[in-house]
Amino acid sequence: MTPQNYRSLFSGLDVPVPLLNGKQQVYINLDNAASTPPLKAVEDAIDRFLPYYSSVHRGTGFKSQLSTHAYESARRKVLEFLGAREDEHTCIFGKNTTEMINRLAKRFPFTPERDMVIVSLMEHHSNDLPWRGVAKVLRVGLLSDGRLNEDHFDSLLEQYGSRVALVAISGASNVTGYLNPIHRLAEKAHRVGAQIMVDAAQLAPHRAIAMGVLDDPAHLDYVVLSAHKMYAPFGTGALVGRKDTFSRGEPDHRGGGQVEFVTEDEVEWTGAPERDEAGSPNTIGAVALAAAMSQLERVGMDEVARHEAELTAYALEKLNAIPWVRLFGDRDPARASERLGVLPMQIEGVPHFLVAAVLGYEFGIGVRSGCFCAHPYLLHLLEVSPADAERVRKRILKGDRREMPGMIRASFGLYNTPEEIDAFVEALAAIRRGDYEGVYYQDVATGEY
Numbered sequence: 344m345t346p347q348n349y350r351s352l353f354s355g356l357d358v359p360v361p362l363l364n365g366k367q368q369v370y371i372n373l374d375n376a377a378s379t380p381p382l383k384a385v386e387d388a389i390d391r392f393l394p395y396y397s398s399v400h401r402g403t404g405f406k407s408q409l410s411t412h413a414y415e416s417a418r419r420k421v422l423e424f425l426g427a428r429e430d431e432h433t434c435i436f437g438k439n440t441t442e443m444i445n446r447l448a449k450r451f452p453f454t455p456e457r458d459m460v461i462v463s464l465m466e467h468h469s470n471d472l473p474w475r476g477v478a479k480v481l482r483v484g485l486l487s488d489g490r491l492n493e494d495h496f497d498s499l500l501e502q503y504g505s506r507v508a509l510v511a512i513s514g515a516s517n518v519t520g521y522l523n524p525i526h527r528l529a530e531k532a533h534r535v536g537a538q539i540m541v542d543a544a545q546l547a548p549h550r551a552i553a554m555g556v557l558d559d560p561a562h563l564d565y566v567v568l569s570a571h572k573m574y575a576p577f578g579t580g581a582l583v584g585r586k587d588t589f590s591r592g593e594p595d596h597r598g599g600g601q602v603e604f605v606t607e608d609e610v611e612w613t614g615a616p617e618r619d620e621a622g623s624p625n626t627i628g629a630v631a632l633a634a635a636m637s638q639l640e641r642v643g644m645d646e647v648a649r650h651e652a653e654l655t656a657y658a659l660e661k662l663n664a665i666p667w668v669r670l671f672g673d674r675d676p677a678r679a680s681e682r683l684g685v686l687p688m689q690i691e692g693v694p695h696f697l698v699a700a701v702l703g704y705e706f707g708i709g710v711r712s713g714c715f716c717a718h719p720y721l722l723h724l725l726e727v728s729p730a731d732a733e734r735v736r737k738r739i740l741k742g743d744r745r746e747m748p749g750m751i752r753a754s755f756g757l758y759n760t761p762e763e764i765d766a767f768v769e770a771l772a773a774i775r776r777g778d779y780e781g782v783y784y785q786d787v788a789t790g791e792y
């Protein structure tokens with residue numbers, strides 16, 4: 344299949360958007376690490392299901408039964424997509440990766456003897472902040488190029504192994520696109536009696552994931568993902584995790600649909616996954632996510648990876664040739680297949696937020712700028728000293744964000760094309776030349792990070 348064929352699998356790609364100069368242009372989305380446009384298969388699945396949706400698990404009518412069937416089929420699809428077995432793992436639906444990690448943090452059976460969680464310095468805040476307060480957090484350090492320092496991981500396990508209950512690590516970084524060796528880390532974690540959770544928000548849309556059976560020492564205990572990063576709409580996240588964990592303990596959300604029997608004084612909770620799905624579920628969201636997964640499987644995750652590596656290598660080659668582009672992380676096109684197509688960079692002499700704003704307002708190109716919800720990682724990549732970080736923190740406390748460090752990030756999806764990368768590079772050159780209006784500069788200078 345050529346890149347153009349992949350575009351034909353998507354909906355809404357050819358919608359023109361207004362530019363500052365009043366013209367219209369087909370939108371170029373290079374911000375897939377944030378959110379992705381829908382697959383047509385997703386749109387079709389929603390269209391087919393909408394006339395039929397009704398109460399799930401709570402009704403005997405035809406539509407209600409059909410909805411229950413659709414919801415449970417979606418659950419099975421997610422398990423299958425992640426290579427998990429229904430008797431060992433369960434799939435709990437929720438809102439997004441952030442919610443699901445927060446919920447695992449509340450549900451995970453930390454004990455006084457095993458009270459530690461290992462995260463890394465490259466985590467999205469969603470896989471850092473939820474652990475603070477519920478466990479003692481250890482952080483794996485990074486190498487100078489921003490990769491995980493596995494020797495440090497090993498030494499943390501050696502020193503604290505008997506107290507580590509869980510390793511919570513991203514499968515792929517939303518900043519550098521680095522892939523972490525999740526199965527090797529899983530094996531090491533299991534060897535000391537710990538479990539592992541993979542934040543697959545970035546990994547799942549781009550690589551096959553095989554959670555494996557619990558007997559396999561390299562299996563994954565928990566995997567978390569978001570539908571809106573894998574070509575289905577917002578509002579659906581999935582947590583696939585060990586059935587034994589979710590078959591006991593107190594659910595964090597409480598309400599209808601999760602009990603066997605309730606008296607004024609007693610509650611008999613039901614089993615997994617219903618125990619952790621209080622209230623009426625987002626059935627349409629689950630159906631949409633399952634449809635996206637089925638379509639990705641039809642393309643083939645190996646083909647997804649191959650195609651995106653080609654785009655990434657193409658972009659790296661072009662960007663490497665430009666002296667005023669400072670790329671972070673791995674910039675070698677020959678290793679494009681060993682990482683995701685997430686490229687963080689700075690444009691010499693132009694603030695990151697301005698570059699992103701001009702790309703959006705004047706060139707119709709969507710990227711992200713700032714710290715990508717991974718402040719510790721950005722501070723590491725930008726070599727910001729602790730003293731400088733403290734100075735910035737104090738200024739921000741006073742409401743002054745001008746010194747907030749940051750980068751811009753271009754991130755590719757299955758439907759992107761080399762021509763879009765050309766347009767991006769040309770737009771960067773125009774911005775570098777000062778060839779833009781930038782009348783909104785004051786507004787964007789105080790933007791969100």
Ligand code: PMP
Pocket residue numbers: 376377439440441442467469470513515516517542544545569716
């Ligand atoms: N983890 C990673 C690695 C991410 O990239 C993101 C989204 N940028 C999240 C977690 C949070 O995902 P969501 O906003 O869907 O909760």
